[in-house]
Amino acid sequence: MPSLEVTPTTGIAPEVEQARFLRACRNLPVDRTPIWIMRQAGRYLPEYRALREHYDLLQICEHPELAAEVSLQPLRRFDLDAAILFSDIMIPLRPIGVDLQIVENVGPVIARPIRDAAAVAALRPLEPEADVPYVLQTIRLMRQELGSKTPLIGFAGGPFTLASYLVEGKPSRDFAQTKGLMYTQPETWHALMARLAQVVTRFLQAQVAAGVQAVQLFDSWVGALSPRDYREYVQPYSAAIFQAISTVPTIHFGTDTATLLQEMYQAGGDVIGLDWRIDLDRARQQLGPSAAVQGNLDPTLLLAPGEVWVRQAREILALNGDRPGHIFNLGHGIRPDTPPDAVARLVDTVHGWEGT
């Protein structure tokens, strides 16, 4: 097995460790509530769309100079408290044997969906340095650009969410094929989840070694499950991933997860991501004082005039009150039709908040 190529930027510089975002991840007091935005590098920015006229999504992900450039675009415009690697949750799946396309306005499409034990057995382990060197190189480039000022977040898809794309073969509303495999071939399901947990663990460990200072697990669709199914079919695998990441703060995110928050926190994550469906104070009450939280403005609000959502953003800040451990974010990724000025105003609103 190849050793990780460790660069001088690896590890957390003392200065950046005091950054608001990382202090909030660790549930420590901060001067201002930190904010970053899921999909902050992306289609709502004209400079990103300009680049996309020449390159498709996977081409950008696979070229470190392009991926780093795209990741840095929002930081040039806005006073965001963290950068996030530009990549896609499906990136580590192609090298392990998945015939995958990212189809514009559709999402990930798999030529041969995984529906049986043989298909699971055919997936090979991920060797990040050999399989996704461009991701690690992007991280190294970004660390050089960001210096010790702005923390860099790495990420991976959560095991249920990755499995759902692999089993459905395309984005789904009801996850019937995924649940069908889970219920009717539980051994195949558990084998698939164990493999994906290993892929994700290695991928995140390599990102940490390359220099990210926090990681987020995007188990975006896990809220499709009942709490009992989450506990039986997903929780052990998410727990295995978080247990393997010990040197940087971790964020555990999903949508529709209001009834899974405690289970997700038990699985792991210093910070629990919240969509907009739950009042922030209620989530904190459920999670207890040791958990930090991230969220949770409805992304659709940013399409409306500022007077509508500035009030709501302040309500969210007020619901947190003076508790440490709140990172402001949207409840899901920013929409491509969002005016960039809305992001500037949201960052100002959050940083300017002085309490109720």
Add this chain to the structure above:
Amino acid sequence: MPSLEVTPTTGIAPEVEQARFLRACRNLPVDRTPIWIMRQAGRYLPEYRALREHYDLLQICEHPELAAEVSLQPLRRFDLDAAILFSDIMIPLRPIGVDLQIVENVGPVIARPIRDAAAVAALRPLEPEADVPYVLQTIRLMRQELGSKTPLIGFAGGPFTLASYLVEGKPSRDFAQTKGLMYTQPETWHALMARLAQVVTRFLQAQVAAGVQAVQLFDSWVGALSPRDYREYVQPYSAAIFQAISTVPTIHFGTDTATLLQEMYQAGGDVIGLDWRIDLDRARQQLGPSAAVQGNLDPTLLLAPGEVWVRQAREILALNGDRPGHIFNLGHGIRPDTPPDAVARLVDTVHGWEGT
């Protein structure tokens, strides 16, 4: 305004009032947990599919003999505790001026989506006896068939869910157009909701007058909203509907509503419908002892072998324990690919449950 044509079957016969389903709606003790299934009349039944070879969905809804026949099909096969009118939540919208098609495998499609005040103003009030006489006639036919043994449930779409179809023009995942109207044209939104609440109220009142013995409000997509948006943009209109229905038990249903249950119960409903995302005991704890609940097995489970889901159905029954006020149901409509034998086994499981 025409008076309601009251038939001899109007009102609740004393015998049927003692039916398990209606007792459970009223939070009274029952000998066995009652069960009915959302979309119990529908595509999973071969006899329904046979009829659909000759008639489309709207044709069936508009012909009382066909609609009554379809409603009764599941009762001939299974020992269900309630019948439900066969209809569609979009039915009362065509006569008020909405150019609507139900497109197979897509859902409701509106030729001219409602996006401004003029479009709202163009909607006219519903006169149920003149506009949807076939629905009321179906109810009368069914009451004759069912006699005093099996209660008959009427229903309507909830105001948010109806508005979402009208504004989006087609089924949506993120309800961006709907929320966009809500946030950017609040007066238009409130006018639309007030009109829809009036349509739904009149429609449900007419169903009650024609003989249904309970009604369910399907606000299926309201879980897309944050609790604060629900309170501001939806709750007053749902409350107005429930306040106008006083003579029969009411059921208030949505999906993704784990964080809205208390708000929905405040708006109204003797029974709160639960999808599978929340453990039933947790929902009851939130709602308090006066609310009955309905649910909440994941419909996808019925595609799996019985040994997988019989255990889960019993867990749900055990979570309720010996509390009155539990109506067993799926967490959403039954899937068209469900084997009918699964329904027979589920009914047996629920009726046969003797406690833990």
